[in-house]
Amino acid sequence: MPTNRPIILGICGSERAGGNTDLALEYTRTLVEQRGAEFRVIHLREHRISPCSPCGDCNYRTEPCGLRDDMPAVVEQMRQADGIIYAVPVHGFGPAHLMQVFIERAGVGYLRFQRPLANKVGGIVITSRRYSDSAVHSQLVDNLLLNRMILVGSGFPALLRNTAPQPALTDREGLDALDRMVHRMVDMVGLLRHHAQETGLPPLPVDDRNERTSRPARNSVPATEDEGAVAQSLA
Numbered sequence: 001m002p003t004n005r006p007i008i009l010g011i012c013g014s015e016r017a018g019g020n021t022d023l024a025l026e027y028t029r030t031l032v033e034q035r036g037a038e039f040r041v042i043h044l045r046e047h048r049i050s051p052c053s054p055c056g057d058c059n060y061r062t063e064p065c066g067l068r069d070d071m072p073a074v075v076e077q078m079r080q081a082d083g084i085i086y087a088v089p090v091h092g093f094g095p096a097h098l099m100q101v102f103i104e105r106a107g108v109g110y111l112r113f114q115r116p117l118a119n120k121v122g123g124i125v126i127t128s129r130r131y132s133d134s135a136v137h138s139q140l141v142d143n144l145l146l147n148r149m150i151l152v153g154s155g156f157p158a159l160l161r162n163t164a165p166q167p168a169l170t171d172r173e174g175l176d177a178l179d180r181m182v183h184r185m186v187d188m189v190g191l192l193r194h195h196a197q198e199t200g201l202p203p204l205p206v207d208d209r210n211e212r213t214s215r216p217a218r219n220s221v222p223a224t225e226d227e228g229a230v231a232q233s234l235a
Ligand SMILES: Cc1cc2nc3c(=O)[nH]c(=O)nc-3n(C[C@H](O)[C@H](O)[C@H](O)COP(=O)(O)O)c2cc1C
Pocket: 014, 015, 016, 018, 019, 020, 021, 022, 089, 090, 091, 092, 093, 094, 127, 128, 129, 130, 131, 132, 133, 162, 167
């Protein structure tokens, strides 16, 4: 059913139903819904998402990836969201494979053409025992910034540690960081929506060119109609 409430979408990269990452997202759901926004979750484990094939032509293709699986449906869910939270466990000092595969396929196969996530608000939560959680967080920061998403400073990164075999949200400091992140994300989504309602403009110009193509100087011809309109509104 269509909704006018802001949508925050969690993308879960854990294989384990009911594990630490799922618990973190259920905690997030409570916070988001308390703020009157809608929370949706995509569990990557429930979708058919193939790893990259040996074709190797993704950097040169001018159209989306040719593999047929659930990727287009997941990307469509991302397009509909105001804010997106990547939630992922650390496996072998890196992101668990579901998230790594997803990032590769989504990024190079779909998102790089028009950057449809530009100006959406991004968030990250990492679950782990403790080893390399910051490294995985940094990788996802790079990914969100590549997609021109807006990261809201909200205190410490949301790193949730649990060394017990049973899934549990016992890391108080990590939960506090998650709490702050979610509230600041919802605040920023509200600000961006308000701006759009008042001005009819995107909050920042949406540059739809791929990074690999050359870019004219900032003070030359506007790249897009949006960019021209924003430049005029600031003049
Ligand atoms: C295969 C595997 C590899 C792991 N590697 C790491 C690691 O490198 N660093 C770490 O801190 N925790 C590691 N862990 C622990 C998980 O990151 C941690 O238990 C996480 O909260 C699991 O999330 P989940 O309950 O959603 O599966 C690993 C767990 C598994 C199953």
